[in-house]
Amino acid sequence: MAVAVKKLLMLPGVFLTLGAQLCLSQGLLQPLSLAIQPELFSTEFVVDRPGQLREAQLKSGLDLSLGEDLLELELDYKLQGKADQAQPAALVSQQIAASLDSGALEKLLDVDLGLEALASFREGVDSYHYKLTPSVTRAFSDLARLQLNYQYVLDKAAPLAPERERRGYAMLLDGSARGGRLTWSGSYRNTSVFQERLLLTGSTQALELKSRYQLADTFHLELSSALRHQAHFGEVDPQLSSVKRYTAGFGWSPSARYALAFRLNNLDEQREQQRQEAFGSGSLSWFPRPDLEFTLDYGEQLLEGSAGWMVHTRFDLNG
Numbered sequence: 001m002a003v004a005v006k007k008l009l010m011l012p013g014v015f016l017t018l019g020a021q022l023c024l025s026q027g028l029l030q031p032l033s034l035a036i037q038p039e040l041f042s043t044e045f046v047v048d049r050p051g052q053l054r055e056a057q058l059k060s061g062l063d064l065s066l067g068e069d070l071l072e073l074e075l076d077y078k079l080q081g082k083a084d085q086a087q088p089a090a091l092v093s094q095q096i097a098a099s100l101d102s103g104a105l106e107k108l109l110d111v112d113l114g115l116e117a118l119a120s121f122r123e124g125v126d127s128y129h130y131k132l133t134p135s136v137t138r139a140f141s142d143l144a145r146l147q148l149n150y151q152y153v154l155d156k157a158a159p160l161a162p163e164r165e166r167r168g169y170a171m172l173l174d175g176s177a178r179g180g181r182l183t184w185s186g187s188y189r190n191t192s193v194f195q196e197r198l199l200l201t202g203s204t205q206a207l208e209l210k211s212r213y214q215l216a217d218t219f220h221l222e223l224s225s226a227l228r229h230q231a232h233f234g235e236v237d238p239q240l241s242s243v244k245r246y247t248a249g250f251g252w253s254p255s256a257r258y259a260l261a262f263r264l265n266n267l268d269e270q271r272e273q274q275r276q277e278a279f280g281s282g283s284l285s286w287f288p289r290p291d292l293e294f295t296l297d298y299g300e301q302l303l304e305g306s307a308g309w310m311v312h313t314r315f316d317l318n319g
Contacts, residue, residue: 035065055084072101092123112137129155144175164201165194184211205229218253222263244268259285267301291316 042059064075100115121128153166168191193202249263279300295312
């Protein structure tokens, strides 16, 4: 058995970093690594004027990482307290996030497994949020990758708000062929919302498909489709809606600094009444530097069903 511990304490700031590694090599046990990083007494004060405190915050946390070939666990705990003149009592909230992986099981099944959990709640207030997300990912050679996700959410936004439960699953598929010239992706999502864990209040089904084919170094074609069906169940008759959208277009990049795209869209929307129309959209992008991008978008349905222009700017801070 070998144990290595590192400890660092910095003053006058009240920050403590503690790391430890524990290795067990006896018998059938695999090397085990343990890392702990606490954050103690991170404070913040807001003062209206000298001698008068308006708001005070206290934050604390703990990061725990436990690794082994069979099981890898990461845990993140945060505690936050807040007091101000408007509240008679201090508000204290806690959050716990965890992820679980198993390298040995992934090698045995030839898949990528993941499990993520999140819990947050406030002391003295009937408000909470819980989320659980398991996932499975499988790659089929270099052609495609399939991912299956399930998500369970239970939350209550405020003391007087009803408890809501959301269950949903998703299937995602992406891949490429012809040396990467042809790429595609697709997703299907199904979500149901319950109130007080029994009453079904809404459901959503969504299907999305995208494909792109690179005809030349500077020219490509793209096709996409999206279908979405929603149902809301209230005290009266259920409200149903559906949206179908099909898009075909091309992109042209005459140089490394410019890119032009044009798309033709067909929209079929059915809510209280059916609406079907075809419209165009496009974009012009300029890359003055590798880490800087300016894009001008135009669409006949860009802003809430009206034609409009939109400018985007992207700057990569990592260079």
